[in-house]
Amino acid sequence: MKKCLSAIILLTTIQLSAADFTSVNVENFIRETWNPSTVIVDVRTESEYTEGHLAGALLIDFKQTDFMQQVSDRLPKNKRLAVYCRSGKRSKQAALQLAEAGYVVTELDGGILAWQEAKKKVVKGSKAELERYEEHLFQVNKQFAVKYRDVQVGEEEPTQLIIYLHSSSACGIDNELPVRQPTFKQLMRYAEEANLSARILVPQCRVDRRWNEYRPMQGCMMSEALFALIKDYQKQYGLQEVYILGASFGGAGVWRMLSDYPKMFTAAMLAAAYPLKNIKTKQVAKTPLCVVLGENDNRSGVEKVEPTVKEVEAQKGSNVRYIVIDGADHYQACNEAFTKENLDWVFQQTAPHK
Numbered sequence: 001m002k003k004c005l006s007a008i009i010l011l012t013t014i015q016l017s018a019a020d021f022t023s024v025n026v027e028n029f030i031r032e033t034w035n036p037s038t039v040i041v042d043v044r045t046e047s048e049y050t051e052g053h054l055a056g057a058l059l060i061d062f063k064q065t066d067f068m069q070q071v072s073d074r075l076p077k078n079k080r081l082a083v084y085c086r087s088g089k090r091s092k093q094a095a096l097q098l099a100e101a102g103y104v105v106t107e108l109d110g111g112i113l114a115w116q117e118a119k120k121k122v123v124k125g126s127k128a129e130l131e132r133y134e135e136h137l138f139q140v141n142k143q144f145a146v147k148y149r150d151v152q153v154g155e156e157e158p159t160q161l162i163i164y165l166h167s168s169s170a171c172g173i174d175n176e177l178p179v180r181q182p183t184f185k186q187l188m189r190y191a192e193e194a195n196l197s198a199r200i201l202v203p204q205c206r207v208d209r210r211w212n213e214y215r216p217m218q219g220c221m222m223s224e225a226l227f228a229l230i231k232d233y234q235k236q237y238g239l240q241e242v243y244i245l246g247a248s249f250g251g252a253g254v255w256r257m258l259s260d261y262p263k264m265f266t267a268a269m270l271a272a273a274y275p276l277k278n279i280k281t282k283q284v285a286k287t288p289l290c291v292v293l294g295e296n297d298n299r300s301g302v303e304k305v306e307p308t309v310k311e312v313e314a315q316k317g318s319n320v321r322y323i324v325i326d327g328a329d330h331y332q333a334c335n336e337a338f339t340k341e342n343l344d345w346v347f348q349q350t351a352p353h354k
């Protein structure tokens with residue numbers, strides 16, 4: 001009888017532990033999200049999500065009657081789930097159900113309130129706005145992959161490929177922050193109002209990488225990864241006119257791509273970004289280039305960048321639009337660079353420039 005009772009107790013313990021989940025503080029929750037197989041799940045309502053959410057979070061409302069069905073349809077069991085809500089009440093209930101269904105679940109104790117109390121950033125914006133951009137993963141080699149989103153603008157068959165390189169504040173693995181940036185939204189608004197027929201490609205740089213790095217990691221440099229992604233994309237869609245734009249950290253990547261791949265781009269634009277010393281200005285000069293700087297930018301200002309701009313301008317056949325915004329600091333230069341006039345100039349360069 002004792003042996004039978006012990007077996008029942010042991011079986012019950014195994015069943016309970018199998019349906020268990022881990023509740024952690026903010027720092028340990030962040031560590032869990034670093035795992036490439038982890039998906040962040042926001043179980044609040046859509047209105048709560050829009051007001052502010054964790055970058056890259058997938059919204060699945062726990063209050064919906066088909067909550068578990070949505071999870072099953074969208075998330076395979078080999079994915080780890082990092083779940084949160086407002087205060088931790090709903091997420092604990094959701095985490096228990098998910099664990100019972102066979103998922104490995106980590107729950108944020110205290111919810112997004114604890115996250116904000118720890119001075120961590122949240123992202124504002126609707127689910128519909130994000131889902132407009134398709135999410136992809138490009139495998140560069142066996143060691144390294146690039147996350148990106150893309151979208152088509154215009155009703156006609158696209159003829160242009162536009163690449164946007166984000167600033168450092170959008171680095172990560174969430175595949176969301178780049179399309180939430182104000183400069184990217186300005187570019188999107190222009191593309192729609194100008195009725196461009198284009199596909200817009202928005203890759204994301206990880207926090208441990210740089211667009212303009214010169215030391216290979218995981219088998220390649222970011223410039224090489226971007227080159228491979230662009231060539232694959234061109235092959236897939238048959239797009240010959242290729243434009244590349246970026247601000248700050250992203251603009252530094254534009255300098256690098258023009259220097260390394262001078263025959264790839266139809267035109268380019270960069271704002272508030274200085275090039276590394278080994279940029280080849282003769283190569284850069286083969287692409288029409290719009291450079292926008294801020295007069296009072298103490299990070300990528302006129303004194304740091306203008307000598308390189310002048311070197312490019314001095315090259316035979318160069319085509320440079322160079323603008324210094326009066327009184328603008330670094331952030332103002334980034335935000336004020338993507339004007340209709342500047343973008344008109346970029347996209348008027350319609351023939352490949354080699």
